Amino acid sequence: MEENKNFDSLVESIGQLMEMQDSANDYYSAGLYRAMFRNETDLNKLDYNYADHILGYAELGCKNAIEDYRNYLLYVKKLYPSEYPEYAKMLENAIKQDEKEDEA
Numbered sequence: 001m002e003e004n005k006n007f008d009s010l011v012e013s014i015g016q017l018m019e020m021q022d023s024a025n026d027y028y029s030a031g032l033y034r035a036m037f038r039n040e041t042d043l044n045k046l047d048y049n050y051a052d053h054i055l056g057y058a059e060l061g062c063k064n065a066i067e068d069y070r071n072y073l074l075y076v077k078k079l080y081p082s083e084y085p086e087y088a089k090m091l092e093n094a095i096k097q098d099e100k101e102d103e104a
Helices: 002-037 043-059 063-079 084-103
Strands: none
Touching (some): 043 063, 043 084
């Protein structure tokens, strides 16, 4: 009986963690979109303040984060086409990392 209670508690904790990740991703995504709409062009600023966080959530499997980072990639591709492949590779690696963790 105690094992079931512990398992239920673990499942509830995981659910709460996922909700917190989604909430944090929404916060960073909103900031990123706002900065892009205001035509912020400093990639270092966009990365440090927003995109790096979103990429981290993508690594954890947050589907919204993956979509948000893909939108950021479109912005990067338009402003800095030479930087785009490196950024696209980072997302690809994040997705692979999540898939690897899912398999384990």
